[in-house]
Amino acid sequence: MTRGHRHGGDLAAGAALADLTPRELTRWARRRAACPACRALEAELDGVLAELALAASPRLPPPSVLDGIRAEIRAQAEPSRS
Amino acid sequence: MPGNDDAQAQRRAEDAALLTRIVARDEAAVEELYARYAGPLYSLAYQVTGAERFAQDVVQETFVAVWRDAVRFDPERGAVGPWLFSLARHKAIDLVRREQNVRKRTADVDLEFEQADDDVDQEAWLRIRRERVRAAIEELTPLQREALELAFFGGLTHVEVAERLGIPLGTAKTRIRSALLRLRDVLGDSLSDAPGGAVLEPGASA
Incomplete structure (x- = not known):
């Protein structure tokens, strides 16, 4: 692994965790545009984070959460219907 | 499977x-x-x-x-x-x-992970994948696991992880990156929720 690719791994990890400085973000955007392997790595790390989320101790939200969602969605839908 | x-x-x-x-x-x-x-x-x-x-x-x-x-x-x-x-x-x-x-x-x-009560854990797919990812986390070194958990579940930035653990920023980045790459390798083919399009892109295997 070259030094550049190793650093690419840092950038990809930072991108996946949404923790890049504006400068790093610019560098990462340039790199991923030019590098299919970087895009593949980013996609893989997104998948890793989605699995990692499932490790959390399982809990269920109270029914009031769904009620709140329904109410907000209806409120957003109203203006376009009238 | x-x-x-x-x-x-x-x-x-x-x-x-x-x-x-x-x-x-x-x-x-x-x-x-x-x-x-x-x-x-x-x-x-x-x-x-x-x-x-x-x-x-x-x-x-x-x-x-x-x-x-x-x-x-x-x-x-x-x-x-x-x-x-x-x-x-x-x-x-x-x-x-x-x-x-x-x-x-x-x-x-x-960040201790708890077991589920049966009434909370109704979905089989979820239980299987939770057990799988928890087993993968066990494969990390304690230092990798600590840094990744602070970043992912603790919501700390890389800089904050470094401060909290009293280590250089570069070391924190390395631990987090190597933890993620290790999880990718351990989870391997089972990362089926990962976007297929990018992975199958020509040249991606190089």
């Missing part, structure tokens, strides 16, 4: 179909998506924020955002599941960063 892969592929296709219905303003599709993901999203939000009230806000905001922004979801870039978890995690971290006292509490909590 081919059976598992088929089941995951089917779930993914069903999720994508729900998103299409949401784009078409079908409110029932939001409720179906909620039935699938509210539990794991709430669990993640609770683990990050450490408070029921905040976890509830995160889940509500996530589904309202899905309703509002479903049209922006790009299936070429990934599956619906990772998108939802990413939305919820970012909302949870934003909330933690706004609430300094909650943040402190979370950062002080030792």
Whole structure:
């Protein structure tokens, strides 16, 4: 692994965790545009984070959460219907 | 396991179909998506924020955002599941960063994973994948695990992880990166929620 690719791994990890400085973000955007392997790595790390989320101790939200969602969605839908 | 892969592929296709219905303003599709993901999203939000009230806000905001922004979801870039978890995690971290006292509490909590009660853990796919990812986490070194958990569940930035552990920023970055790459290698083929398009891109295997 070259030094550049190793650093690419840092950038990809930072991108996946949404923790890049504006400068790093610019560098990462340039790199991923030019590098299919970087895009593949980013996609893989997104998948890793989605699995990692499932490790959390399982809990269920109270029914009031769904009620709140329904109410907000209806409120957003109203203006376009009238 | 081919059976598992088929089941995951089917779930993914069903999720994508729900998103299409949401784009078409079908409110029932939001409720179906909620039935699938509210539990794991709430669990993640609770683990990050450490408070029921905040976890509830995160889940509500996530589904309202899905309703509002479903049209922006790009299936070429990934599956619906990772998108939802990413939305919820970012909302949870934003909330933690706004609430300094909650943040402190979370950062002080030792991130122990608990077993589920049977009535909470009703979905087989979820149980299987939780056990699998927890086993993969066990494969990390204690230093990798600590850094990754602070970054992912604690919502700390790389800089904050370094400060908290009293290590150089470069070391923190290395631990987090190597932890993620190790998980990718251990989880391997079972990362079927990972976006297929990018992985299959020509030249990606080089």
